[in-house]
Amino acid sequence: MSKNSKFLSVLACGAVVTGLATTGPAEAKVEGDTITLGSAVSITGRYAVNGKHTKNGYDLGVKFINDKGGITVGGKKYKLAIQYYDDESTAARGTQLAERLIQQDQIKFILGPYSSGMTKAIAPVVEKYGVPMVEGNGASRSIFNQGFRYTFAVLSTSEQYLSTAIDLAAEQAKKDGKDPSSLKIALGVRNEPFALDIGAGIHDDAKRHGMEIIIDEKFPKEVSDMTSFLTKIKALKPDVVVVSAHTVGGALFVRQMTEQKANAPIVAMTHCESAKIEDSTVFGSAGEDILCAGQWAPELTYRDDYFGSAMDYTKTFEKVYGYVPPYQAAESTASVLVYADAIARAGSFDTAKVRDALAATDMQTFYGNVKFAPTGQNIAKPMVLRQLQNGKYKLVAPSRWADTPLSFPRMAQ
Amino acid sequence: MMIGALFALAAFGMALVWGVMNVINIAQGEFVVLGGYVAVLMAQSGIHPFFAIFVAPVVLYGVGWFFYQTIIKRVVDKDLFTSLLATFGISILVQQLMNQIFGADIRRAPHGFGTWGFFDNLVTVEQVKLLTALAALALGGVMVLFLKKSRLGQAIRATAQNARAARIMGIDTDKVYAATYSLNAAICGAAGAMVAMIWVVEPYIGLVYTIRAFMIAIIAGLGNLSGVVLAGLGLGVAENFAGFIMGAEFQIAFVFSLLVVILVGRSILLGRKREYLK
Numbered sequence: 001m002s003k004n005s006k007f008l009s010v011l012a013c014g015a016v017v018t019g020l021a022t023t024g025p026a027e028a029k030v031e032g033d034t035i036t037l038g039s040a041v042s043i044t045g046r047y048a049v050n051g052k053h054t055k056n057g058y059d060l061g062v063k064f065i066n067d068k069g070g071i072t073v074g075g076k077k078y079k080l081a082i083q084y085y086d087d088e089s090t091a092a093r094g095t096q097l098a099e100r101l102i103q104q105d106q107i108k109f110i111l112g113p114y115s116s117g118m119t120k121a122i123a124p125v126v127e128k129y130g131v132p133m134v135e136g137n138g139a140s141r142s143i144f145n146q147g148f149r150y151t152f153a154v155l156s157t158s159e160q161y162l163s164t165a166i167d168l169a170a171e172q173a174k175k176d177g178k179d180p181s182s183l184k185i186a187l188g189v190r191n192e193p194f195a196l197d198i199g200a201g202i203h204d205d206a207k208r209h210g211m212e213i214i215i216d217e218k219f220p221k222e223v224s225d226m227t228s229f230l231t232k233i234k235a236l237k238p239d240v241v242v243v244s245a246h247t248v249g250g251a252l253f254v255r256q257m258t259e260q261k262a263n264a265p266i267v268a269m270t271h272c273e274s275a276k277i278e279d280s281t282v283f284g285s286a287g288e289d290i291l292c293a294g295q296w297a298p299e300l301t302y303r304d305d306y307f308g309s310a311m312d313y314t315k316t317f318e319k320v321y322g323y324v325p326p327y328q329a330a331e332s333t334a335s336v337l338v339y340a341d342a343i344a345r346a347g348s349f350d351t352a353k354v355r356d357a358l359a360a361t362d363m364q365t366f367y368g369n370v371k372f373a374p375t376g377q378n379i380a381k382p383m384v385l386r387q388l389q390n391g392k393y394k395l396v397a398p399s400r401w402a403d404t405p406l407s408f409p410r411m412a413q
Numbered sequence: 414m415m416i417g418a419l420f421a422l423a424a425f426g427m428a429l430v431w432g433v434m435n436v437i438n439i440a441q442g443e444f445v446v447l448g449g450y451v452a453v454l455m456a457q458s459g460i461h462p463f464f465a466i467f468v469a470p471v472v473l474y475g476v477g478w479f480f481y482q483t484i485i486k487r488v489v490d491k492d493l494f495t496s497l498l499a500t501f502g503i504s505i506l507v508q509q510l511m512n513q514i515f516g517a518d519i520r521r522a523p524h525g526f527g528t529w530g531f532f533d534n535l536v537t538v539e540q541v542k543l544l545t546a547l548a549a550l551a552l553g554g555v556m557v558l559f560l561k562k563s564r565l566g567q568a569i570r571a572t573a574q575n576a577r578a579a580r581i582m583g584i585d586t587d588k589v590y591a592a593t594y595s596l597n598a599a600i601c602g603a604a605g606a607m608v609a610m611i612w613v614v615e616p617y618i619g620l621v622y623t624i625r626a627f628m629i630a631i632i633a634g635l636g637n638l639s640g641v642v643l644a645g646l647g648l649g650v651a652e653n654f655a656g657f658i659m660g661a662e663f664q665i666a667f668v669f670s671l672l673v674v675i676l677v678g679r680s681i682l683l684g685r686k687r688e689y690l691k
């Protein structure tokens with residue numbers, strides 16, 4: 001009986017939390033001295049973890065801008081606020097909520113949701129209403145080749161995600177006196193737009209270096225086992241293994257690679273942080289020497305007026321939220337900074353003027369330089385690679401900014 | 414092959430509920446994942462997750478019983494569509510609750526077992542997979558024995574054959590249904606504990622297991638419990654083999670094509686039999 005009532009109370013709690021996340025008072029765009037931005041992020045559903053990072057990043061950006069006095073528009077200081085909705089990690093819901101933010105809540109400045117799929121769903125909506133959206137979590141190439149004029153992304157696009165790993169492998173081969181074109185690549189990506197873009201990028205890079213892709217695998221969306229991919233790696237012994245299978249696939253890959261004793265001199269992947277491969281209580285040393293693609297790393301030397309350096313941002317974030325900010329949070333904060341900058345430069349709340357100001361953005365944030373291509377993606381910032389060395393992520397590439405040498409070749413764990 | 418043993422467990426439960434209660438339990442995968450979380454929680458509190466194979470069924474028996482008394486009881490004699498919807502509802506509810514309670518993070522239960530390698534590690538056998546496969550087979554064996562020999566097992570089989578007749582014979586079918594559904598949840602729980610040790614669990618991964626269980630139950634044919642075990646093992650082998658030869662993108666497609674082939678083949682065979690009877 002007590003089990004029943006406990007279960008019911010948990011159930012009730014769940015209902016209340018969900019209720020809180022989805023309802024809130026409707027607010028106008030500018031009320032008194034507050035500019036309200038709007039965002040539908042994933043509080044529940046499969047993107048809940050990264051949705052939380054996104055929201056925390058936005059909140060921290062708003063807090064710092066407000067603490068510094070806010071934004072000056074037309075000689076008057078304005079504070080920022082954000083109206084959130086929970087998109088439940090489904091694209092259909094995201095689209096509805098974007099409409100609701102713009103039409104019902106009269107919000108004219110939209111911050112992006114988490115993930116490429118969700119961003120792609122919302123982009124046509126903001127386009128329809130001529131409302132600008134700045135996003136930091138939709139990297140799919142397909143968002144930027146449709147001629148959208150109102151979507152701006154502060155992050156590098158997906159086909160660049162693991163390019164640095166291929167360049168690094170080529171660099172290392174030259175150092176060892178080998179021809180980069182003798183290298184063989186194993187590629188494994190999840191069958192979804194974002195990861196497929198990464199795969200396409202790798203194909204381009206391989207062609208550029210004359211490398212051969214000997215394994216080219218597409219995992220199903222609900223990947224639950226990687227044995228066959230790993231068996232091929234063991235049989236064909238590639239020099240570089242590149243994997244992008246989102247969080248579940250990433251965790252599976254790292255775990256099964258060690259348990260099935262597969263390895264390669266260079267192993268690079270995405271979503272290390274969200275899969276928490278650095279957590280030795282769960283993964284042991286399985287994640288050692290794996291290269292992780294990142295939009296950003298705390299060791300980078302970019303600076304801005306609000307947060308100082310990337311490291312200062314990291315410390316601030318950790319103090320507020322109790323964990324080291326993953327790049328998903330950093331790029332979200334950067335989106336807010338870019339928005340604030342553009343609204344201030346536009347000197348107006350007119351959406352068309354803010355859009356033009358966004359298009360003319362050329363600034364440095366703690367997250368990196370931001371300058372948008374005509375199609376909306378950021379072209380001023382490269383991807384970074386961090387390697388897990390003794391349980392800590394170390395910046396190893398691009399070698400121009402790296403503070404740690406690459407550990408090569410990867411030792412079998 | 415060892416993977417198959419796990420799927421066979423989940424399918425076994427599904428076939429049982431299907432056969433006895435005429436309910437297709439869509440929440441099957443969620444029960445598996447819930448069992449996985451039991452293993453994860455045990456590993457976190459310092460108990461070896463292998464013991465979760467015994468603890469998770471107990472916990473899940475309770476969960477199954479709860480859902481039977483609150484929901485399934487009301488739909489068990491309705492048509493199949495009603496119970497499909499009801500279990501689908503349970504599945505969404507459990508998913509969201511797990512997301513609220515455990516978070517959407519990926520979890521695994523570290524087990525500390527090693528790996529045997531042969532032929533320069535080209536062939537590897539993970540000790541934990543072997544252990545869990547053996548445990549799965551043992552559990553399956555116990556289930557079959559239980560259904561054949563025990564009083565409750567006999568009552569379950571009688572109800573499956575003809576619920577009305579069973580009721581006339583003095584069997585409390587409501588109790589039998591409750592036991593069957595809870596038993597199914599318990600089996601799933603054991604399978605889930607194994608999943609958490611071998612792979613990973615997260616709140617939304619249950620669907621994979623529901624689909625596999627469903628397929629195996631169909632391939633084996635309703636109520637054919639030993640067929641379920643064989644089909645499960647076979648599917649595990651076929652799936653990995655297909656993944657290796659054709660690539661992971663066709664792995665699941667292959668399995669489903671196999672399903673179509675088997676079903677078509679079976680209906681042709683049945684057709685022949687029918688002619689013979691004429």
